[in-house]
Amino acid sequence: MVIEFYRINIGFFFVAIGFFFGFLSGREHKALAEAFVSSSLLLLIPFAVWTIYAIKIIGFNGLSFGKNENSFLLSTSCLPRLALLSCLTTVATNQLSPIIAYGCFLIIVAIKSDQLITIVEIIGFLFFLILLISIRLHTEILHPNKGKNISAFKNKIDKWITKPFAWFYPEWILRKQPLLIIGTKLFAGLLIIGVSRLYLFDEYDARLMGMGATLMFSSNAVIVYYYQRFENFHFSVLRNLPFSTGQRMIQFLTVMGLLGLLEWGMLFSYFPEALSIIDLVALYSYGLSVYFFGYAYLFIRDISLEKFINKAFIAAFVWFILILFKMPVLFLTVLHFCIGWIIYRNNYYRFEFTAEAGSEK
Amino acid sequence: MPIIQNFSKRFNGHLILEVPYQEFLPGIYWIKGENGSGKTTLFKSMAGIIPFDGEISFTDGIEIKKNPQVYRKRVNYSEAEPAYPGFLTAKDMIRFIGKVKNESIENQERYTKAFGVDGFFDKPCETFSSGMMKKLSLVMAFFGDPQLIILDEPLITLDEQARNILFNLIRTKIKSGNTTFLISSHQSIGTSDLEIIQTLKIQNKKLIPV
Numbered sequence: 001m002v003i004e005f006y007r008i009n010i011g012f013f014f015v016a017i018g019f020f021f022g023f024l025s026g027r028e029h030k031a032l033a034e035a036f037v038s039s040s041l042l043l044l045i046p047f048a049v050w051t052i053y054a055i056k057i058i059g060f061n062g063l064s065f066g067k068n069e070n071s072f073l074l075s076t077s078c079l080p081r082l083a084l085l086s087c088l089t090t091v092a093t094n095q096l097s098p099i100i101a102y103g104c105f106l107i108i109v110a111i112k113s114d115q116l117i118t119i120v121e122i123i124g125f126l127f128f129l130i131l132l133i134s135i136r137l138h139t140e141i142l143h144p145n146k147g148k149n150i151s152a153f154k155n156k157i158d159k160w161i162t163k164p165f166a167w168f169y170p171e172w173i174l175r176k177q178p179l180l181i182i183g184t185k186l187f188a189g190l191l192i193i194g195v196s197r198l199y200l201f202d203e204y205d206a207r208l209m210g211m212g213a214t215l216m217f218s219s220n221a222v223i224v225y226y227y228q229r230f231e232n233f234h235f236s237v238l239r240n241l242p243f244s245t246g247q248r249m250i251q252f253l254t255v256m257g258l259l260g261l262l263e264w265g266m267l268f269s270y271f272p273e274a275l276s277i278i279d280l281v282a283l284y285s286y287g288l289s290v291y292f293f294g295y296a297y298l299f300i301r302d303i304s305l306e307k308f309i310n311k312a313f314i315a316a317f318v319w320f321i322l323i324l325f326k327m328p329v330l331f332l333t334v335l336h337f338c339i340g341w342i343i344y345r346n347n348y349y350r351f352e353f354t355a356e357a358g359s360e361k
Numbered sequence: 362m363p364i365i366q367n368f369s370k371r372f373n374g375h376l377i378l379e380v381p382y383q384e385f386l387p388g389i390y391w392i393k394g395e396n397g398s399g400k401t402t403l404f405k406s407m408a409g410i411i412p413f414d415g416e417i418s419f420t421d422g423i424e425i426k427k428n429p430q431v432y433r434k435r436v437n438y439s440e441a442e443p444a445y446p447g448f449l450t451a452k453d454m455i456r457f458i459g460k461v462k463n464e465s466i467e468n469q470e471r472y473t474k475a476f477g478v479d480g481f482f483d484k485p486c487e488t489f490s491s492g493m494m495k496k497l498s499l500v501m502a503f504f505g506d507p508q509l510i511i512l513d514e515p516l517i518t519l520d521e522q523a524r525n526i527l528f529n530l531i532r533t534k535i536k537s538g539n540t541t542f543l544i545s546s547h548q549s550i551g552t553s554d555l556e557i558i559q560t561l562k563i564q565n566k567k568l569i570p571v
Binding site for chain 1: 373408409410411412426429430431432433434436437438440444445446448449450452453456457458461462483484485488
């Protein structure tokens with residue numbers, strides 16, 4: 001449960017690490033921690049984040065117990081009660097370890113600031129979260145297969161609406177990894193706002209926005225990865241359907257466009273006046289080409305999420321440098337689409353999952 | 362009619378199945394084999410879901426590798442253990458596959474009613490039993506104008522009424538004269554149920570007539 005949790009959420013951790021350690025220096029981290037421990041009210045901010053993380057763990061654990069291949073876990077109900085609880089608290093503690101690590105950091109800062117009550121609050125809240133997750137696990141094990149309750153709202157929607165194909169993946173990923181979507185969109189939005197604001201204080205050309213857009217589009221690498229998994233594993237019937245390679249490509253771009261509406265809307269709203277509409281259109285097409293290039297790459301061979309994110313980071317770095325040295329974004333767009341198309345057309349039907357790659361699905 | 366030539370399938374370098382040549386005439390073929398012998402591997406290869414070495418084609422020259430789109434228009438596949446995204450309803454799946462396979466709404470409704478899927482048409486797949494999921498998969502296997510329909514373990518989890526309906530539909534399709542059925546089943550299919558042209562068995566990584 002612990003290893004699987006970290007394996008599945010590796011993308012989320014990469015984004016979180018990139019965000020917290022990329023944007024804040026050590027001194028800023030310490031200043032932030034001192035602010036949190038100085039008041040019980042401000043301490044609610046990390047507590048709120050920790051609660052969201054705990055909810056994510058509870059959701060993951062619930063889904064895991066619902067899978068047929070994990071039904072063997074239910075045999076732990078035969079353990080003596082104390083042994084079972086000990087086991088479950090160990091699982092919960094390990095799943096919460098990033099939070100506990102940050103909690104320890106806050107405790108150290110609180111000790112240095114003589115905030116003893118804060119220390120008690122932090123320890124108490126961490127114990128509460130461990131207990132919450134353990135109790136939920138305990139319930140899942142002792143009261144499995146409660147049955148699926150479908151809300152009246154969903155029942156009504158299902159009666160009235162036939163979902164179009166373009167909506168299949170967005171709903172799937174929103175259900176599977178809601179925090180990934182929220183986190184990615186939040187990151188993209190903040191990035192666009194931040195980069196746009198720089199244009200207010202100095203004169204920059206389109207390269208700055210191009211570099212910002214590169215980071216924004218690259219941060220969707222995990223969403224692209226899961227699309228390929230959805231299309232070829234979770235909904236593998238698609239491979240039997242009579243779509244041409246071109247149609248499959250258009251389906252992918254349509255879905256990614258749909259999922260990117262929020263950040264594309266923000267790009268439009270905050271686009272600097274110093275840049276032209278052509279630059280905006282160029283960035284939109286550049287974004288689609290980055291998604292398609294990553295998607296096509298996934299068909300060369302089965303690859304783990306971790307390796308794909310590593311490659312996405314390297315690619316983003318290369319694009320970053322190329323744009324900095326005045327490589328036109330439109331040229332990169334054409335290059336991505338051309339190379340991506342060749343890879344995609346040659347490899348789509350040759351692609352197969354290999355269990356040894358340990359690839360995330 | 363479908364033809365297999367120089368077919369081989371390997372996983373991590375290990376040979377799973379080898380078929381030098383096999384022709385399938387219009388009619389029903391019963392494919393037998395022990396668990397893990399390679400039946401589903403063969404079926405998924407013929408359905409275009411997994412890659413393989415060799416050639417699978419129709420006698421008019423349409424090959425799976427050279428004409429992937431046209432080939433897939435002619436092949437329908439019902440999996441042994443169908444699994445679809447849980448939030449999708451039977452209606453979402455049927456309308457989507459029906460549209461792709463150019464099946465009229467009228468016929469979609471006909472097959473849906475025949476298998477009793479209209480009773481849970483608007484329900485999400487995550488609420489289905491394995492039998493309901495199987496029925497949904499079988500409904501979609503008859504859409505369009507396929508020349509090859511692959512049914513992997515169609516009889517498991519199916520109730521007797523649905524089984525009779527399935528056999529009736531197969532017999533009706535066979536009468537059109539142009540459809541080949543490949544059916545795998547551990548349960549016996551009697552001659553009173555279906556007229557089997559040939560029974561083949563996967564044994565020692567080969568497809569041999571019984």
